[in-house]
Amino acid sequence: MAPLKALYTVFFILVTAFIYLPWQAIKTIPRSQRGRPSWTWMRSITIIFMRRCISYACKTRVILTKKAPKREPKLKHSEFTWIEPADYLRAPSASDDLVKSPDFRGELLRAMAIQDVSLERICGYWYFAPKSxxxxxTPVQPDEQVIYYLHGGAYWMGSAHESSPNAGLDLQLLARLKECKGDVPRRLFALEYRLADHQHPSRSYPAALVDALVGYLYLTRKCGFAPENILLAGDSSGGNLALALCRYLRDERVEGMPGSLLLFSPWSDVSRSHSGPIQAPNAFSSTILNRDSDIIDSSIMYRNTSVCAFLGRLPASETYLNPYISPVSLQLDCERGGCPPHWGFSGFPKRTYIVTGSAELNTEQHLTLAHRLAQGTVHGIPEYVGDRISAGQPPEQFVWRDCYPRSHRAAQLHHSADYFAARDAYPLEERDVVLDEVKDAIHVFPVFSWFEPERSETIDRIARWIAHEPIPQESVRLT
Incomplete structure (x- = not known):
């Protein structure tokens, strides 16, 4: 660590420990001063402390999570495996360069060329149901299901290692699934994809997508899992990555589409078009309303630190106009997927489950995503579970969001006759979308063991959904 950064770290620790936290501890004694009045004092302080730590990471670019291993680690609760891309990619016909493999084309090949992304050996961790x-x-059985998990961390932090908070979620979900009857996943593969680096564009987008694709091919071509038996899951940026992988599989058809998609607080609008211009943000945006209730820092600093590392050499306009990066950007051109009835999600997995908390900075993105995924299906709207906060509200409010800013051209197309003609141009799809809204919950709350009982209640609903069991209404907390 550089001397100035080390000095700032010492200063940060001292100020946080002896000034900031004691002041917050006193300030939040009245419930009215907490991020949410329903929170306990300890929960409120924990969230404030986490937001403070994330702010420190953004200022210093110090990664607070475990780095990818260079040698096989010693593990207690999981098993480690290396993944060599050459073992699972189709060989190019006239070259030894695997980047020219027919598995890489379209958007992926374009972005790889711009960022000079190469192929590297990656790794992952296998988690299993308890006492299995x-x-x-262990050979894959016919029709055996598996969970393919992509961790979050804004693309430049996070880990799939068993010491990470994600591992606790993985293990608890597998333990809950063991109680279910029928065919449910008994093992989970968590990928350790390359993290973005502010100094090296070759690790920016689409490096993580390349690794996610290689990990997917490892499951299908090496392990032998059928695509329809794979449940693709991800939290935060891992949810963004899962959506990008589905889009690539849909667009290029290098492998079959996973059967199900599970998203925890997915980072769906990297551009933050929902929050409006930086100089004149929308007061009704959750980015503004929830800035004091989430673990994510709402400042431009957090946004720029994460997005700059992710974009590398790509211009900022990509976050607004590239559906691989921002699948629910309100500025997407019609030809890029921002058009009904499918809004760019035709051909996506048959079953999707989205988890969001009402105290999240990005909860509006999740509502837009859920409703756009449901548009163009026979149902038209998501199925609401959990606290069902937005149930009964007009779906157009979330699908198009008339009050939110967008380009003049996009608005003209939306209100034109061509727009309405497009609604009848495509057949409706058999695709189920479930939206699990949890009152006063924060970003990726199921990852945190201290966010109870909401965490366990949500995992229980997810397990029932995976097992095709009905979610009882009495499990829904309406207060």
């Missing part, structure tokens, strides 16, 4: 006799080498 499964191992990495």
């Amino acid at each position: 006799d499964l191992h990495v080498a």
Whole structure:
């Protein structure tokens, strides 16, 4: 660590420990001064402390999570595996360069060329249901299901290692699934994809997408899982990555589409078009309304630190106009997917489950995503579970969001006759979308063991959904 950064770190620790936290501890004694009046004092302080730590990471660019291993680690609750891309990619016909593999084309190949992204050996961790006799080498059974998990961390932090908070979610979900009857996943593969680096564009987008694709091919071509038996899951930026992987599989058809999609607080609008211009933000945006209730810092600093590392050499306009980066950007051109009835999500997995908390900075993105995924289906709207906060409200409010800013051209197209003609140009799809809204919950709250009982209640609903069991209405907390 550089001397100035080390000095700032010492200063940060002292100020946080002896000034900031004691002041917040006193300030939040009245419930009215907490991020949400329903929170306990300890929950409020924990969230404030986490937001403070994330702010420190953005200022110093110090990664607070475990880095990808260079050698096989010693593990207690999981099993480790290396993944060599050459073992699972189709060989190019006239070259030894695997970047020219027919598995890379379209948007992925374009972005790889701009960022000079190459292929690297990656790794992952296998998690198993408790007290099971499964191992990495256990042959895949016919029709066996598996969870493919992509961790979050704004693309430049986070880890799939068993010491990470994500591992606790993985293990608890597998433990809950073990109680379910029928065919449900008994093992989970968590990928350790390359993290973005502010100094090296070759690790920016689409490096993580390349690794996610290689990990997917490892499951289908090496392990032998059928695509329809894969449940693709991700939290935060991992949810963004899962959506990008589905889009690539849909667009280029290098492999079949996963059967299900599970998203925890997915980062769906990297551009933050929902919050409006930086100089004149929308007061009704959750980015403004929830700035004191989430673990994510709402400042431009957090936004720029994460987005700059992710974009590399790509211009900022990509966050507004590239559906691989911002699948629910309100500025998407019609030809780029921002058009009904499918809004760019035709051909996506048959089943999707989205988890969001009402105290999240990005909860509006999740509502837009859920409703756009449901548009163009036979149902038209998502199925609401959990606290069902937005149930009964007009779906157009979330699908198009008339009050939110967008380009003049996009608005003209939306209100034109061509727009309405497009609604009848495509057949409706058999695709189910479930929206799990949890009152006063924060970003990726199921990852945190201290966010109870909401965490366990949500995992229970997810397990029932995976097992095709009905979610009882009595489990829904309406107060």
